[in-house]
Amino acid sequence: MSVLFHHLRVHQVFGANTDVGKTLLTAALARASSLTGKAVYYLKPVSTGPLQDADDEYIKRFAGPKASSIQSRCLFRYSDPVSPHLAAQREHGAEEAPVSSGSSCSAHILTASVPKLSIPSDGTLVNAIRSHIRDCARATRVHAHMYVETAGGVHSPTLSGSTQIDAYRPLFLPTILIGDHKLGGISATISSYESLLVRGYIVDAVMVFREEYYRNWEYLRSYFAERDINVAVVDPPPSKLENPARNLSSTDKYYRNIVPESQQGPVFDLLNHLDNRHATRIEELSTMPQRTLDHIWWPFVQHGLVREEKDVNVIDSASGDEFSIFNGHRVQTPADSTSSLLEPQFDGSASWWTQALGHAHPALTMAAARAAGRYGHVMFPQGSHLPALRLAERLVKSGPGKGWASRAFISDNGSTGMEVALKMALRAFSVREREHWSNKESTGEKPKNLGILGLKGSYHGDTIGAMDACEDSGVYTCEWHDAKGYWFDPPTIGIRNDKMVVSLPPAIAALTESGEVEINEGRIQEIYDAESRLDSNLADVYRTFIQDMLIKITSQGDLKLAALVLEPVVMGAGGMIFVDPLFQRVLVDSVRTSPCFSRTVRKEGSWSGLPVIFDEVFTGLYRLGMESTTEVLGVKPDISVNAKILTGGLVPLAVTLTNESIFAAFYGEDKAIALLHGHSYTAYPVGCEVANETLKIIEKMAQGDAWAQAKAAWQVGEDQPPRVWSFWDPAFIGALSKCEAVGEVMTMGTVLALKIAGDSQGYQSHSAQKLLEGLRVAAKDDDASFGINYRTLGNVAYFMLSLNTPADKVRHIEDRIWRTLRPAEV
Structure with missing residues (x-):
């Protein structure tokens, strides 16, 4: 992630094209910085071509009268004067292989005894740059300037073949764009600027030559002035002379003219501007904590417990799985004067379960820009646009709705999607019950006196209707909350002492032969094969318990159950509760066939008993390693809701899927019976x-090697449904379950949840927060380390990955968790 220092101003230099004078103008900046008394560092991450033509050598050659104050380095050097990706392919496939170590220049070694090295990844390249920047910051205590010069244009390939604008994005360094002064340069410069802008770069300035024929600088100065971006116009260099000595003299004279010792002119004006931008950025970050405390009302935060600036998590940027956190308001001592004001922090909650591909994924930002540019937003009633239609068809035909759904209602977030689902289910139930109500008016039964059947610990969102579909727990409720329904206390699953354990509520345990509240039902693959467990004794116990309760519930009171609403497999906000899938499967089957609801049984292909809603806002779309939890339960819902992962965490969007029998309840010629629900951003094209x-x-990733390796670790075979697995290592999970501080652990897909031993306070507890607090700070003296931003649910701490979190990063996080819980053993 990014680095930021009080005393070291760093700028990355991008070019709008090749041959636009990027190195020449960077040399002018370095020379000017040295003349103002600054220590200067120049870094060329990747260089191709002969050493004598290398950019870092050019900087040394024209460093000027204070050359000793300029340090010029290169990290990866290749002799072939071609694009970096091609040079790397050729040299890494030959006997001649580059050798790189940390922040030192690579060297060529021509010997058969040296093993061929793989092409450095983007991660290796970025880490080497970041490490070098930190080394430079530690090497000086005086104010210094640093320039990191890229190769070619903004989209020129890196060594791995990805474009450098994407590869360098995790560094999030403020940028200087060198404009193109040649024919077509206006378009090239603006296009480069927009490419940088879409990816979130801070463009502090543009530099361009004063070429008098095309006069691009005039247009660019006007264009960028409207965007409050400084444009420095510099005289062009003299033509290159064939005689090397004369050319050297001519070039040196040129630098004396544009970077005079009097420290006057556009280059020095630009230096002042860059310094001011650097200071302004630090000043703004420094004031954000108090400004936040003064003006922001946070969700799910007791402000009475957060009163100090150090408790405000200021996020400067985010990339991949990490935030860049400002720490200047936390550490302010002379000993830390050369420390970065930004520190990396792993997004351990996947930003409230939304992240699927990491932050600022370039393909997603481009998709958003594509739709924003084409549509902006357009109203949707009786309308259609390709993004919405393609999404609906994908989800219904080949996605989580495959085989049962026929309609998709597109809204804006999970809570709204659940409100839509509840409206669908309650109307469908009401239509079938209408004749019964007309015959029972004298009993007081009315169509609006409806409730839902669910599980204790469930949570479906913060809108009033969604809250009413949850028990009155006192946590996610408010003065308007009116719990409408009945909620079963479900059996749960966890790993204790490396064994899978099913914990039964006392009322269910009393019906078993042993009366035990904890039983071992076998391996994880066996427990999550709900279909194969339907003939077990435990399934019979569940059926008996559920049927008896349904008879009791429906025979008393005025509330009429009208829908079954479940968070399948895992109930998230309630405490990462892993429910026994057999119980949920039996519950669905019982509701659909119970005599309590027999009058609503209809023909095949239509819902029966009660409409069944699956809230897969959290659990759906591979968060748990499977596209839909129906793969575990072995049964389809009548209505389901997907959100969060749906858009990779970039923009809010939700989709409620259903079948024709539910849709039919709203179909007719009377508008009053239509689904009169919507909001201004229904089917938002960008989303x-x-x-x-x-x-x-995600579909491509699901077939990739990374997922295959994770599945293999959990001994999952492709012909072995259900394929339950996790990105977390099974050996780590087993060891964690034996830890004295951990009462229970459970994992599936990206999710890891651990319950603190000996704490029964539930959501009101602070035990998980206190026990794991040390994770938030990166390990000292380890540049590769990062803090972990995790969330707790009372006595439960959970950690969540993206679907593409690298395996080595997962192992690092596992190690940090282990060291925090078992410090005496490491």
Whole structure:
């Protein structure tokens, strides 16, 4: 992630094209910085071509009268004067291989005894740059300037073949764009600027030559002035002379003219501007904590417990799985004067379960820009646009709705999607019950006196209707909350002492032969094969308990159950509760066939008993390693809701899927019976386009090696449904379950949840927060380390990955968790 120092101003230099004078103007900046008394560092991450033509050598050659104050380095050097990706392919496939170590220049070694090295990844390149910047910051205590010069244009390839604008994005360094002064340069410069802008770069300035024929500088100065971006116009260099000595003299004279010792002119004006931008950025970050405390009302935060600036988590940027956190308001001592004001922090909650592909994924940001540019937003009633139509067809035909759904209602977030689902289910139930109500008016039964059947610990969102579909727990409720329904206390699953344990509520345990509240039902693959467990004794116990309760519930009181609403497999906000899938499967089957609801049984292909809603806002779309939890339960819902991962965490969007029998309850010629629900941003084109792009990427990832390796670790075979697995290592999970501080651990897909031993306070507890507090700070004296931003649910701490979190990063996080819980043993 990014670095930021009080005393070291760093700028990355991008070019709008090749041959635009990027190195020449960077040399002018370095020379000017040295003349103002600054220590200067120049870094060329990747260089191709002969050493004598290398950019870092050019900087040394024209460093000027204070050359000793300029340090010029290169990290990866290749002799072939071609694009970096091609040079790397050729040299890494030959006997001649580059050798790189940390922040030192690579060297060529021509010997058969040296093993061929793989092409450095983007991560290796970025880490080497970041490490070098930190080394430079530690090497000086005086104010210094640093320039990191890229190769070619903004989209020129890196060593790995990805474009450098994407590869360098995790560094998030403020940028200087060198404009193109040649024919077509206006378009090239603006296009480069927009490419940087879409990816979130801070463009502090543009530099361009004063070429008098095309006069691009005039147009660019006007264009960028409207965007409050400084444009420095510099005289062009003299033509290159064939005689090397004369050319050297001519070039040196040129630098004396544009970077005079009097420290006057556009280059020095630009230096002042860059210094001011650097200071302004630090000043703004420094004031954000108090400004936040003064003006922001946070969600799910007791402000009475957060009163100090150090408790405000200021996020400067985010990339991949990490935030860049400002720490200047936390550490302010002379000993830390050379420390970065930004520190990396792993997004351990996947930003409230939304992240699927990491922050600022370039393909998703481009998809958003594509739809925003084409549509902006357009109203949707009786309308259609391709992003929405393609998303609906994808989800219904080949996605989580495959085989049962026929309609998609597109809204804006999970809570709204659940409100839509509840309206669908309650109307469908009401239509079938209408004749019964007309015959029972004297009993006081009315169509609006409806409730839902669910599980204790469930949570479906913060809108009033969604809250009413949850028990009155006192946590996610408010003065308007009116719990409408009945909620079963469900059996749960966890790993204790490396064994899978099913914990039964006392009322269910009393019906078993042993009366035990904890039983071992076998391996994880066996427990999550709900279909194969339907003939077990435990399934019979569940059926008996559920049927008896349904008879009791429906025979008393005025509330009429009208829908079954479940968070399948895992109930998230209630405490990462892993429910026994057999109980949920039996519950669905019982509701659909119970005599309590027999009058609503209809023909095949239509819902029966009660409409069944699956809230897969959290659990759906591979968060748990499977596209839909129906793969575990072995049964389809009548209505389901997907959100969060749906758009990769970039923009809000939700989709409620249902079948024709539910849709029919709203179908007719009377508008009053239509689903009169919507909001201004229904089927938001930007969200739909991003969702389509997200699903396309995930589908490809699901077939990749990373997922295959994780499945293999959990001994999952492709012909072995259900394929329950996790990105977390099974050996780590087993060891964690034996830890004295951990009462229970459970994992599936990206999710890891651990319950603190000996704490029964539940959501009101602070035990998990206190026990794991040390994770938030990066390990000292380890540049590769990062803090972990995790969330707790009372006595439960959970950690969540993206679907593409690298395995080595997962192992690092596992190690940090282990060291925090078992410090005496490491």
